[in-house]
Amino acid sequence: MEYYCNNRNQFRANELKISIVFATHNGSYTIDRILASYKSLVCPPNFSWEIIVVDNNSTDNTWEILESFKKELPIKLLKEPKAGKNSALNKALHEPLGDIIIFTDDDVLPHENWLVVYAKLFEEQPEFDLFGGRIIPYWEAAPPNGLLEAIPVHVAFALTSESEKTGPIKAGKIYGPNMAVRKKVFTQGLRFNEMIGPSGKNYIMGSETDFLQRAEQKGHKAYFSLSSTVQHIIRPWQYEKKWLQNRAFKFGRAIVHDQKRHKNLAEHALVFGYPRWGLSKLIQLYLQVCLACLRNDSFKKYQKNWQYNMNKGFLTEYKKMGNALEDE
Structure with a gap:
């Protein structure tokens, strides 16, 4: 029953x-x-x-x-x-x-x-x-x-x-x-x-x-x-845009820790402590966000904003962990 x-x-x-x-x-x-x-x-x-x-x-x-x-x-x-x-x-x-x-x-x-x-x-x-x-x-x-x-x-x-x-x-x-x-x-x-x-x-x-x-x-x-x-x-x-940007940024930070936990966080060529490939990708995504805004393309605005802020979060956390990676 x-x-x-x-x-x-x-x-x-x-x-x-x-x-x-x-x-x-x-x-x-x-x-x-x-x-x-x-x-x-x-x-x-x-x-x-x-x-x-x-x-x-x-x-x-x-x-x-x-x-x-x-x-x-x-x-x-x-x-x-x-x-x-x-x-x-x-x-x-x-x-x-x-x-x-x-x-x-x-x-x-x-x-x-x-x-x-x-x-x-x-x-x-x-x-x-x-x-x-x-x-x-x-x-x-x-x-x-x-x-x-x-x-x-x-x-x-x-x-x-x-x-x-x-x-x-x-x-x-x-x-x-x-x-x-x-x-x-x-x-x-x-x-x-x-x-x-x-x-x-x-x-x-x-x-x-x-x-x-x-x-x-x-x-x-x-x-x-x-x-x-x-x-x-x-x-x-x-x-709202601000909430989604923050969520994507936090997710990007989490990816760094997840990769470190699984011991597959790769070392990269750095520029001011950031992975060089990541900075190039960040610039590319920023331009894509601007283009989506000019075209008023809702799908692309959401997509590229998410990717841009996720990548930004990843780079930020990667740099923070730089000293720890060097110690290892």
Whole structure:
């Protein structure tokens, strides 16, 4: 028999446990909708659950909204004063967690069978310790013409690729808004890297990817399920030029760290600390952006702006890591 989780929200001695964990910083715009959606979750048989939310220095009324749900949901509230999403997630890992820990974000709406699917994966796929699910968009407003065709949407808005299928997967293809980890991964000492991830306006993307790939390197295998579905709320201001430029720039920075992690960050001929090929490419892309603007070509403007700022981010981070590369 299926029943909604808010009707049974206490851990029982003979049941397995699910902990849902996410961090929030000034999340008042979406947090009310997110927690309200949790009241419609269907509980899997023989599992209990809890929600752990870590407030990461919010200055709006996020905390008050969180507290308003304490009587309706099995929610535990924590505060982490150190700025950064990964610092907040690591704070939650000090708590006594469930057998499986589901990580998500404060702007993600789960399907009502979300917990049921993860519980089933937990029991039916014992050789896997890392799990991921589908992330589809919840557009608050229709995207501008040409945008979705011009940029890598899965990167820009943290959505899963339409090519993904249920089954084993490389851990780096699992995205943070919808991922689950067996508790034993954390008991073995793995933590989120607090040097990267959301923190302020200009940060290095890929914090969950970094964690998952490090776990994979230690022998933990990953599994993806299309049945585990969430919707990622995409706000209209995320279509704006400034936001997209910043997102592409952060992605370019993340590429450097990803290549370094996989030991395939090549050394290049440098000009003032930047790869020479990259500077040439940057100039070329800038001219293409200007041409697209003159022609008022929406597709090319989105495409070339993204590529220009991604390349700029890559070059900036490559130069920052120059001394470290020389040391190696």
